[in-house]
Amino acid sequence: MAETKIIDGKAFAENLCGQIAAEVGALKPHGIPGLAVVLVGEDPASAVYVRNKARQTIAAGMNSFEHRLPASLSEDNLIALIGQLNRDHSVHGILVQLPLPPQISADKVLAAIDPTKDVDGFHVVNAGRLATGLPALVPCTPLGCTMLLKSIIPNMRGLKAVVIGRSNIVGKPMAQLLLQQDCTVVMAHSRTRNIAEECRQADILIAAVGRPQMIRGNWIKPGAAVIDVGINRVDGGNGKSKLVGDVAFDEALGIAGYITPVPGGVGPMTIACLLQNTVTAFKAQRLTQA
Numbered sequence: 042m043a044e045t046k047i048i049d050g051k052a053f054a055e056n057l058c059g060q061i062a063a064e065v066g067a068l069k070p071h072g073i074p075g076l077a078v079v080l081v082g083e084d085p086a087s088a089v090y091v092r093n094k095a096r097q098t099i100a101a102g103m104n105s106f107e108h109r110l111p112a113s114l115s116e117d118n119l120i121a122l123i124g125q126l127n128r129d130h131s132v133h134g135i136l137v138q139l140p141l142p143p144q145i146s147a148d149k150v151l152a153a154i155d156p157t158k159d160v161d162g163f164h165v166v167n168a169g170r171l172a173t174g175l176p177a178l179v180p181c182t183p184l185g186c187t188m189l190l191k192s193i194i195p196n197m198r199g200l201k202a203v204v205i206g207r208s209n210i211v212g213k214p215m216a217q218l219l220l221q222q223d224c225t226v227v228m229a230h231s232r233t234r235n236i237a238e239e240c241r242q243a244d245i246l247i248a249a250v251g252r253p254q255m256i257r258g259n260w261i262k263p264g265a266a267v268i269d270v271g272i273n274r275v276d277g278g279n280g281k282s283k284l285v286g287d288v289a290f291d292e293a294l295g296i297a298g299y300i301t302p303v304p305g306g307v308g309p310m311t312i313a314c315l316l317q318n319t320v321t322a323f324k325a326q327r328l329t330q331a
Contacts, residue, residue: 043263045294048189048301054309057188058101061316065102074323075104076134076160076315077126081119081145082112087138094136094312101316106132116145120153127155133326134160134319157326160318163209171217178318183215185310186247186268187222193266193299194245198223203239205229205256205287206249211270215247236260246297248287258292267293267300270307 065074076098080091091107098105108122119137126132135158141147151159156166162180170177190197202224206212212228219226229239230250240246240260248256249270261267271287286303293300301307 043295043298045297046193046299048193048268048299048306050185050189050301050306051309053189053192054185054313057310057313058097058316061313061320062101064320068320068323068327071327072323073102073104074134074319075106075132076136076319077106077108077129077132079108079110079119079122079126079135079137081110081114081138082142084140087140091138094315097312097316098319103316103319104131112142114142114145116149119145119150123150123153127153127158132158133323134158134315136161136315158322160315160322162214162318168209168214171214174221178322179218180210180214181311181314181318182211182249182270182307183218184314184317185307186215186270187218188314189268189301189307189310190245190266191222197245199225200244201225201227201242202245202247203227203229203243204247204249205236205240206247206251206270208249211249212247215249219245219247250287252287253285254287254289256288256293258289258294258296261288261293261296263296264298265296267297268307269301269303272303272308 078091078094080087095105095107126135135154137150139147151163154164156164159167159178162178167177171179202219204212204216207228207230216226216228227239229236237260241262243262243265246265246267253273253275267288269286269288273285274282275285277283284304
């Protein structure tokens with residue numbers, strides 16, 4: 042049985058945050074990057090996530106602007122706030138935490154964000170720029186996955202990559218980023234026939250389907266690089282829950298060449314890449330205007 046190398050996303054993200062903090066320091070003559078995070082309602086997981094984003098934004102030397110709003114907020118009022126943030130020159134990145142309450146259309150809200158401040162990379166302008174190979178703000182999770190992959194496979198040219206999941210947040214942008222690396226990309230999803238066989242042909246396997254341990258060990262090509270985007274809370278016994286990915290991690294050990302753990306793999310990269318996108322947005326707004 043071959044040894045599987047664990048990709049330490051936590052250590053990679055800490056190193057990246059250190060580099061970002063140094064860059065923010067070097068940019069001070071031009072100003073301080075500012076990130077505005079908008080949270081509507083009191084979803085506990087979202088609240089924790091927003092708190093972590095604010096803490097790491099400040100730790101990197103950037104300005105953090107939090108807007109916590111009641112779950113009863115109207116769509117018009119939220120869009121009006123986004124308009125204010127679009128016009129605020131101290132704000133260089135805007136992130137609206139999803140999910141939103143049912144009376145608010147996420148599509149309308151995301152469309153209202155200035156594409157140059159869209160640090161989540163969800164605006165259709167950024168999606169279109171990414172799809173056509175133009176510079177774009179890229180969704181944070183796929184960006185983090187790509188960084189982890191490049192750290193273990195600097196040259197991915199010609200490798201077969203299978204992406205399981207076709208969401209606008211992870212699956213589709215991940216496929217575009219892999220195409221930019223000259224991979225041969227297959228997008229698999231819930232309607233894919235013989236999905237296990239597709240996975241067995243993958244040199245690079247991206248699991249982003251949101252189903253606990255769906256990808257079994259015998260679905261993995263020996264030596265493949267496996268990036269597990271899934272974060273699923275399941276019963277851990279004794280009345281406690283635990284986090285697992287979309288890949289059956291224990292089964293993958295000894296088969297995969299590389300794998301990200303859950304937790305401690307892709308998760309920490311998402312916030313680090315949000316900070317990276319904020320710096321990228323700041324430079325595009327400030328340095329191109331100088």
